[in-house]
Amino acid sequence: xxxxxxxxxxxxxxxxxxxxxxxxxxxxxxxxxxxxxxxxxxxxxxxxxxxxxxxxxxxxxxxxxxxxxxxxxxxxxxxxxxxxxxxxxxxxxxxxxxxxxxxxxxxxxxxxxxxxxxxxxxxxxxxxxxxxxxxxxxxxxxxxxxxxxxxxxxxxxxxxxxxxxxxxxxxxxxxxxxxxxxxxxxxxxxxxxxxxxxxxxxxxxxxxxxxxxxxxxxxxxxxxxxxxxxxxxxxxxxxxxxxxxxxxxxxxxxxxxxxx
Amino acid sequence: xxxxxxxxxxxxxxxxxxxxxxxxxxxxxxxxxxxxxxxxxxxxxxxxxxxxxxxxxxxxxxxxxxxxxxxxxxxxxxxxxxxxxxxxxxxxxxxxxxxxxxxxxxxxxxxxxxxxxxxxxxxxxxxxxxxxxxxxxxxxxxxxxxxxxxxxxxxxxxxxxxxxxxxxxxxxxxxxxxxxxxxxxxxxxxxxxxxxxxxxxxxxxxxxxxxxxxxxxxxxxxxxxxxxxxxxxxxxxxxxxxxxxxxxxxxxxxxxxxxxxxxxxxxxxxxxxxxxxxxxxxx
Numbered sequence: 001x002x003x004x005x006x007x008x009x010x011x012x013x014x015x016x017x018x019x020x021x022x023x024x025x026x027x028x029x030x031x032x033x034x035x036x037x038x039x040x041x042x043x044x045x046x047x048x049x050x051x052x053x054x055x056x057x058x059x060x061x062x063x064x065x066x067x068x069x070x071x072x073x074x075x076x077x078x079x080x081x082x083x084x085x086x087x088x089x090x091x092x093x094x095x096x097x098x099x100x101x102x103x104x105x106x107x108x109x110x111x112x113x114x115x116x117x118x119x120x121x122x123x124x125x126x127x128x129x130x131x132x133x134x135x136x137x138x139x140x141x142x143x144x145x146x147x148x149x150x151x152x153x154x155x156x157x158x159x160x161x162x163x164x165x166x167x168x169x170x171x172x173x174x175x176x177x178x179x180x181x182x183x184x185x186x187x188x189x190x191x192x193x194x195x196x197x198x199x200x201x202x203x204x205x206x207x208x209x210x211x212x213x214x215x216x217x218x219x220x221x222x223x224x225x226x227x228x229x230x231x232x233x234x235x236x237x238x239x240x241x242x243x244x245x246x247x248x249x250x251x252x253x254x255x256x257x258x259x260x
Numbered sequence: 261x262x263x264x265x266x267x268x269x270x271x272x273x274x275x276x277x278x279x280x281x282x283x284x285x286x287x288x289x290x291x292x293x294x295x296x297x298x299x300x301x302x303x304x305x306x307x308x309x310x311x312x313x314x315x316x317x318x319x320x321x322x323x324x325x326x327x328x329x330x331x332x333x334x335x336x337x338x339x340x341x342x343x344x345x346x347x348x349x350x351x352x353x354x355x356x357x358x359x360x361x362x363x364x365x366x367x368x369x370x371x372x373x374x375x376x377x378x379x380x381x382x383x384x385x386x387x388x389x390x391x392x393x394x395x396x397x398x399x400x401x402x403x404x405x406x407x408x409x410x411x412x413x414x415x416x417x418x419x420x421x422x423x424x425x426x427x428x429x430x431x432x433x434x435x436x437x438x439x440x441x442x443x444x445x446x447x448x449x450x451x452x453x454x455x456x457x458x459x460x461x462x463x464x465x466x467x468x469x470x471x472x473x474x475x476x477x478x479x480x481x482x483x484x485x486x487x488x489x490x491x492x493x494x495x496x497x498x499x500x501x502x503x504x505x506x507x508x509x510x511x512x513x514x515x516x517x518x519x520x521x522x523x524x525x526x527x528x529x530x531x532x533x534x535x536x537x538x539x540x541x542x543x
Contacts, residue, residue, distance in 0.1 A: 077490040080413055080434045081464050122437040123411055131466050132473030235410050241490045248493045249407035251419040252301040
């Protein structure tokens, strides 16, 4: 390759890098806004799903129903990264909306989002921008309620920023869907009705630090792990594909040539 | 007065120590000058096939790297010009090696012949084809374990080399966990005694992602028989705008078609076609 061509390639690469940075910055500025909604009284489908008709019981996961696309062109195997939206909140229909503050919303969602990132990222590395080969993960905690006033002893050091009322996640369910981040087409979905949060309350923005809220942490960690279990099960190779993958895979190595 | 003298002595001693550290040339070792692609694919004896791979990919502009013959470690160097004319050759390299990120600050290079490496030197042992004679059953067990990794896609290619019972993992992956997963799976194979992990984790920048998607779309359209629900016979490694085609196809025409289609992917800088053509049963 001549020096001139190399120089042009290097200039092109530098130009592309600058363009990429600009695109990335533009992408970052369009941050997804967190959603809080209230479940209408007597609603059958309470979160962002309008119907559970295409969801089937997930083998080995009690209380969960799910769906994973099997289309040869659009399935979980065809994606290699993921963007994770802020977790949405659906308040219980009898919850007192007046108690809902931005602090309470953040307390009920940010730890869970971090748990999802931790649990999903080793399967689908988390990136900050939608694009080709990137999934978009939406999750919601559905049925959030409020408890009593947080006791003075349990409040955050900075009481102005702390929670006045505890957030009750004892009866929530979790809804999750994975979409093609470019087209919005649903690739997988999961509704986890398993009540992991029995008795769990959150009374602090510092959820990770206080033993008092350990049950809530355990519940969020548990749901996040079950999302990962679902992804693992959905990514398992069918016997036919496993056979193809086994036959297809041959390492490159000059050693094998020499060993013959 | 005494304390002033003591301070001066301490300063002198410490400054001489610092200078010595700054001037330290690092270590000297025997190396083979390879290219990034071949170093991650063709580990093994430096035979004709290996040198051919190094020379052809260097000609196409692939980055030169050093292979430390003592343990087959791949090192990216800071002074590319010092080594780019030595691709396909052996040399003695002097400089500071940072094992954690596989880099080397070169201070001196000196070309040499394989025969210059003394008998009994670990570096000599590693370039001897006899070293690579190994148990076919063990090879197959490792191959099968790597083939069955669940989160590998057509954008990953993990390869390996076996020397006796020592495994060198190489290749590229878009998921950092595949790097550790591969090592963990191979470690659990009975009979394996050591592993060097040279698997490169690819960045997931938007630009490379567009090239990956574009290349897959092009290939799936014209060579759809090589693609199935969860994978494909053709692997598409994309790194910093370059496409590396790997895997096996049935004919030379298919290999050429894959090369042509990938060359039309918008934004791709260069296509390295390393597809193998399946030998017919009669040959």
